Amino acid sequence: MAKSQLPDAVLVDKYISGDENALAILVNRHQSKIYGYIYSKVLDRDITEDIFQETFFKVIHTLKSRKYYNEEGKFLSWVLRIASNLIIDKFRSDKKMPMNRDTDELSVFARITDDSLNAERKLIKNQVEVDIKTIIEKLPHDQKEVIMMRYYLDMSFKEIADYTGVSVNTTLGRMRYAITNMRKVIEKNKIYLPS
Template sequence: MNPYSDLTDQELIRLYIAGNNPAFTALVYRHKNRIFTTIVLLVRDRSLAEDIFQEVFIKIVNALQSGHYVDNSRFLAWAVRIAHNACISHFRKANQRQSTIVTYNDDLGDYMEVTEHSQEYRMIRAEVTEEINRMLDRLPGLQREALILRYYADLSYKEMAQTIGISINTALGRVRYALMNLRKQAGVENLVSV
């Protein structure tokens, strides 16, 4: 059993700052899937996402060690903001766009599945995932970004607005229009949910 599993993010951060490195490891494992998924969806390239993911955690370590983290009980939102900014910085430098490839498996998905599913289930899920990726790619960039931050990074609308630098109403609107566009696409293409 992990001795750190019952501790809050803030308790883990305090332990890490006090010199307990395994506490930081526990914090990383707690949030790595959600942060990595967010980066993959934003940059649309898994190998690039791995590089940015490492860069993000280096920035997090530096910020924690230098006292730049404010204990606001929302470590994940803070970390996702750092990840978002790292992705934006990459695009400013590279000024390129690549195709999204996302697979939902144990090392990328948000949750590990306890039971094994039939081959048919896995094939259907892979097809649905591929179709969702195509639908996400057809969304306008700002709507796509808002949807990723809201549902994959699990940010509140307020946190999303702060991360992107927009008003809460704009964040709400972008997510609303993104969902409307996805529903339109799903209706046209008769996508069946699994």
């Protein structure tokens, strides 16, 4: 099996044993999810870069110390917890940084970079985003969380289960209920979402 296909837990063990390339594989495997998670909370590229780097300084330090990592293969959820703690620390220490709780929203169009949108399409896009935010806000917290992680952070159901500390079946159930509840809100409020 190629090293790039090894499970996270094996790569962590290899890194702790001195294989520096194992950490590079882990970083490459998860960097977009971790970066996306941080950015979704702070909405600033420079701060995201700083926290992303600091997160991996802590990861390296902890793994090299060989005493604080016992996540049983849940590497991504462990790193996301580190990032989350650093984000909270940043909010607490930097009074200039706005404590905007709206950063938890799901921005469906966050990855769209089509500059050719005409004025009408931009208006429709903005209205759809507002409507979707309204729908998601009406969901219970656990359902909102799984929607955000699945569609915004592109996390697998296993990763979401690991991060939230529930089973994969519970995660799938929350997703199913979230979609059902979103459909009910759309029908009840007669919201039109163009495809």
